[in-house]
Amino acid sequence: MSAENIKKISLIGSGIMGSQIAMVGALAGFDVVLQDIEEKNLKKAEKELRSRLERRVSKGKLAQDELEQTFSRLTLTSSLEEAVTNTDFVIEAIVEKVDIKRAVFKEIDALAPGNAILSTNSSTIVSSKLADATTRPEKVCNFHFFNPALVIEMVEVVKGPHTSEETANTAFHLAKKLGKTPILLKKEISGFVANRILGKLMNEAIYLYENGYATAEEIDLACTKALNHPIGPFALIDLTGLDIHYNVRMQRYEESGNPEDKPAETIIEKVNKGEFGRKTGKGFYVYS
Incomplete structure (x- = not known):
């Protein structure tokens, strides 16, 4: 066909x-x-x-x-x-x-x-x-x-x-x-091209956030204003859904067995609270 x-x-x-x-x-x-x-x-x-x-x-x-x-x-x-x-x-x-x-x-x-x-x-x-x-x-x-x-x-x-x-x-x-x-x-790899690159950026963004170097808002601003990204990593996670992010990381962890592939503690905490991002009105940001 x-x-x-x-x-x-x-x-x-x-x-x-x-x-x-x-x-x-x-x-x-x-x-x-x-x-x-x-x-x-x-x-x-x-x-x-x-x-x-x-x-x-x-x-x-x-x-x-x-x-x-x-x-x-x-x-x-x-x-x-x-x-x-x-x-x-x-x-x-x-x-x-x-x-x-x-x-x-x-x-x-x-x-x-x-x-x-x-x-x-x-x-x-x-x-x-x-x-x-x-x-x-x-x-x-x-x-x-x-x-x-x-x-x-x-x-x-x-x-x-x-x-x-x-x-x-x-x-x-x-x-x-x-x-x-x-x-x-031409061949398979989990995450393909764009999301594998994005995943590395998100890992670093969450590391900076969890260790108190900057707020989610500040990290997003660095990505949009300095790197010229259309949206910051935390706003993007809220848009796609923290539940989706969690499931993707768990799937990758189940495949690799590598603890580094697990969802970050911040993600786990928010998912357990039902804070999935835009779809629930709250994630890293609050939505009306």
Whole structure:
């Protein structure tokens, strides 16, 4: 299959990443199905996506009829069967737990057409950990967007040892058709390129914070004003979610066994308090 043959895309998981990737596809002219097991999550996603596009309309960046046409290409469903039965390309964006992802991939494999590509948006769990849960490992890869997916241009396509050249090339060119700038990793490594570099920066930022060298606000200012980053590391953790950060680090620690890969004590304390960042109104910052 080539990218030109892809007409329908299925997103599994309607969280921040899944819903925004779905909208990227619909804006690019694809028929997209957004699936989640919880109806309330789908309703929340639809409300937030419509709000985002309405802001674009108010700023003159999108016409009202384009907004309606975009939503006409987006289908929301709680049925996995409905989501993938006639799909060409699946993007999984559910919780960062290997066992749950494997179960979902196995189910999708049984329901989706034989020529459909099955991808994961995860940057932590490489697709070789999921591919053997399917009967089509050569059609499984990582297809990693960045948060917020509607804004950030980069997509990382990762070719695992099981992934065929055709699948990797199709995913790479699909990213271009979605209006993104892709890079293709020829082999797997947890975290890929951008997040491995970002992880080192976050480690140092948390070290400086925990040892009292500077506040979170000051460290963020150093990154935005001195290094010209668009957002500081603590504001970014709040944006993506401290719970997500915690799960990613725990997954990496379980793989490596290296205590240095564990979540920092500050992260653990805030997660235990339910302070996940923007989504809960408090993380390293307080949000109204």
